[in-house]
Amino acid sequence: MKIHEYQAIEIFKKAGIPVASGKVASEAEEAVAIAEESGYPVVLKSQVLVGGRGKAGGIKVVQDKETLISTFAQLRELKIGGYPVEKVAVVRAIDIKKEFYIGITVDPGKNDVVLIASAEGGVEIEEVAKTNPDAIKKYYLQGERTLDLDRFQGFITSIFDDKTHQDIATDIFQKLVQVFFDNDCSIAEINPLVIDGEGNLLAADAKINFDENALERHAELNDLRDMTYEDADELEAKEKNLSFVKLEGNVGCIVNGAGLAMATMDIVKLAGGNPANFLDVGGSSNPEKVLNALNIILRNKDIKAILINIFGGITRCDDIAKGILQARDQIDLPVPLVVRLTGTNETEAKELLSQNGVETYATMREAVEKVVSLSQA
Amino acid sequence: MSVLVNENTKVLVQGITGRDGSFHAEQMKAYGTNVVAGVTPGKGGQEVHGIPVFDTVAEAREKTGANLAIIYVPAKFAKAAMIEDIEAGMELIICITEGLPVLDMVEVRKKMEGTNIRLIGPNCPGVISPGKCKVGIMPGHIHKPGPIGVVSRSGTLTYEVVYNLTMADIGQTSCVGIGGDPIIGTRFIDVLEMFQNDPETKGIVMVGEIGGEDEQIAAKYIKEHVTKPVVSFIAGRTAPKGKRMGHAGAIISSGDGTAEAKRAILEDAGATVVDFPDEIPALFKEKLGL
Numbered sequence: 066m067k068i069h070e071y072q073a074i075e076i077f078k079k080a081g082i083p084v085a086s087g088k089v090a091s092e093a094e095e096a097v098a099i100a101e102e103s104g105y106p107v108v109l110k111s112q113v114l115v116g117g118r119g120k121a122g123g124i125k126v127v128q129d130k131e132t133l134i135s136t137f138a139q140l141r142e143l144k145i146g147g148y149p150v151e152k153v154a155v156v157r158a159i160d161i162k163k164e165f166y167i168g169i170t171v172d173p174g175k176n177d178v179v180l181i182a183s184a185e186g187g188v189e190i191e192e193v194a195k196t197n198p199d200a201i202k203k204y205y206l207q208g209e210r211t212l213d214l215d216r217f218q219g220f221i222t223s224i225f226d227d228k229t230h231q232d233i234a235t236d237i238f239q240k241l242v243q244v245f246f247d248n249d250c251s252i253a254e255i256n257p258l259v260i261d262g263e264g265n266l267l268a269a270d271a272k273i274n275f276d277e278n279a280l281e282r283h284a285e286l287n288d289l290r291d292m293t294y295e296d297a298d299e300l301e302a303k304e305k306n307l308s309f310v311k312l313e314g315n316v317g318c319i320v321n322g323a324g325l326a327m328a329t330m331d332i333v334k335l336a337g338g339n340p341a342n343f344l345d346v347g348g349s350s351n352p353e354k355v356l357n358a359l360n361i362i363l364r365n366k367d368i369k370a371i372l373i374n375i376f377g378g379i380t381r382c383d384d385i386a387k388g389i390l391q392a393r394d395q396i397d398l399p400v401p402l403v404v405r406l407t408g409t410n411e412t413e414a415k416e417l418l419s420q421n422g423v424e425t426y427a428t429m430r431e432a433v434e435k436v437v438s439l440s441q442a
Numbered sequence: 443m444s445v446l447v448n449e450n451t452k453v454l455v456q457g458i459t460g461r462d463g464s465f466h467a468e469q470m471k472a473y474g475t476n477v478v479a480g481v482t483p484g485k486g487g488q489e490v491h492g493i494p495v496f497d498t499v500a501e502a503r504e505k506t507g508a509n510l511a512i513i514y515v516p517a518k519f520a521k522a523a524m525i526e527d528i529e530a531g532m533e534l535i536i537c538i539t540e541g542l543p544v545l546d547m548v549e550v551r552k553k554m555e556g557t558n559i560r561l562i563g564p565n566c567p568g569v570i571s572p573g574k575c576k577v578g579i580m581p582g583h584i585h586k587p588g589p590i591g592v593v594s595r596s597g598t599l600t601y602e603v604v605y606n607l608t609m610a611d612i613g614q615t616s617c618v619g620i621g622g623d624p625i626i627g628t629r630f631i632d633v634l635e636m637f638q639n640d641p642e643t644k645g646i647v648m649v650g651e652i653g654g655e656d657e658q659i660a661a662k663y664i665k666e667h668v669t670k671p672v673v674s675f676i677a678g679r680t681a682p683k684g685k686r687m688g689h690a691g692a693i694i695s696s697g698d699g700t701a702e703a704k705r706a707i708l709e710d711a712g713a714t715v716v717d718f719p720d721e722i723p724a725l726f727k728e729k730l731g732l
Contacts, residue, residue: 173624208552279543323688324596
């Protein structure tokens with residue numbers, strides 16, 4: 066789960082990390098009040114959850130009230146990556162002497178949490194990784210949740226030259242580690258961390274992503290979710306323990322297991338059709354899931370045919386078969402359904418379906434070819 | 443021969459009194475797997491399908507000689523279940539549970555350091571050595587003994603591949619589902635090494651998907667160390683960038699994570715990458731003269 070810069074700044078501030086002074090505003094009057102409190106010039110930063118807002122014209126420096134009001138209005142009209150700018154952070158302009166990148170994330174290949182720093186801040190770290198990989202320094206926590214200060218010394222001195230900045234940066238990193246673990250983050254980063262005219266280190270930007278799988282133990286973080294970025298169907302699917310991603314095509318897919326669900330979409334495409342969605346009904350099955358899945362898929366009016374492709378393992382085919390029959394009784398299916406069931410309790414499932422006049426296919430290829438031809442009829 | 447599990451495997455089921463644990467304990471037993479114990483805290487002394495239930499893993503291990511633990515407990519208890527297994531010295535842990543926080547897995551991997559314990563999963567279907575032992579949630583009847591080793595990040599897609607092999611009368615030494623999470627206990631290269639060293643495995647199927655770098659690392663390993671034919675399928679060529687496709691690890695976050703990039707690097711390493719899972723049997727017939 067992603068949160069906005071201003072929300073991440075708030076979390077960093079609470080943790081004691083020095084941040085550039087500023088606040089977020091939805092209306093021009095609020096923005097003016099914030100600017101007058103901090104003093105001009107101020108930077109107006111559009112709050113969106115997509116990258117490249119600078120390039121899209123979403124960040125502007127203004128010198129006075131009049132320009133602030135007109136620029137604020139422009140930003141609020143802007144769409145960045147298709148998303149509206151609903152809030153703008155108003156931050157006192159900093160006299161930047163130097164910019165750094167610091168961040169924490171999980172390195173899956175090392176099964177460990179890694180601290181990353183670079184003296185080339187202010188640009189995307191992925192860009193630095195390509196153009197100047199030597200400028201990126203890493204410190205692995207080695208399974209610990211605190212810094213080993215002796216080992217950390219080598220890391221921090223490779224980025225910051227003077228002792229005072231090394232000490233402050235160490236303190237910032239310690240707090241960042243705390244934030245990372247306390248909230249089950251998948252990323253916590255400051256880019257740039259700047260040295261200002263007075264020699265202070267400040268977070269001039271902030272980014273935090275949370276691990277979706279851990280949100281259950283951080284109920285308070287759910288309030289930070291910006292619903293503008295959530296697809297209503299995807300959210301409803303999640304509530305019903307289905308995993309759903311909408312695509313452009315017209316062949317609805319209901320599959321069990323993420324790998325098979327992806328493969329089903331791929332094969333629909335290779336067979337000349339166009340998948341309308343990814344939908345994984347998940348492990349443990351109950352008949353209700355088929356009905357929920359059909360309801361979500363059928364909201365897409367482009368759908369011409371639906372493929373149910375189930376390979377039973379922990380999912381039992383007879384549960385799915387019962388679900389198909391229940392769904393057929395409860396909703397009027399406007400498009401043809403192609404069913405393929407194999408695996409756990411397959412015999413019971415096929416018997417149940419054939420007794421009720423539902424044809425089933427034995428292989429994925431047959432079922433896919435059938436559904437693609439129906440979608441083109 | 444087979445890898446990871448065989449006739450000597452003694453299985454302990456964590457979460458045996460739950461819906462999934464109970465159902466699959468019975469299924470495993472019916473397949474012929476030696477299921478010797480179940481563990482659910484507070485339910486020690488009961489029996490499930492004739493399998494004695496204990497309160498702790500340590501007690502179950504001591505009384506039954508169980509050497510493999512399979513985990514069916516909900517995500518919020520899975521870390522504790524794995525740590526209990528590590529502390530009790532189980533040789534092999536298979537975690538079926540999905541939805542674990544990543545930092546829980548960092549903790550589990552740290553706890554495993556310096557031990558000889560092997561973990562498979564989490565978020566995986568388990569391991570089967572057809573005709574000998576099934577430890578997981580896969581449907582046993584689609585498998586048959588034979589010369590192909592199968593390793594996969596997916597569950598049901600593995601069944602699809604195995605089903606096609608079996609229908610073509612090509613059996614399997616072992617099928618290993620390593621799981622779809624970013625941090626897992628055993629990766630492609632670990633299982634590739636096992637199959638390369640197993641004299642009865644003549645060919646290998648590797649089922650990968652978008653996201654992460656494990657297929658790329660596996661490709662390098664195949665190029666340098668694997669002499670047996672490798673056939674691969676990579677799921678997710680129609681997946682949009684930046685969207686998580688069900689599995690926590692299945693997300694294209696850079697150009698290296700796409701199905702096309704993985705396919706290219708695997709082909710360069712000498713593996714054959716197919717478009718359809720049902721193309722795999724014919725390839726082995728040709729390569730191995732089956």
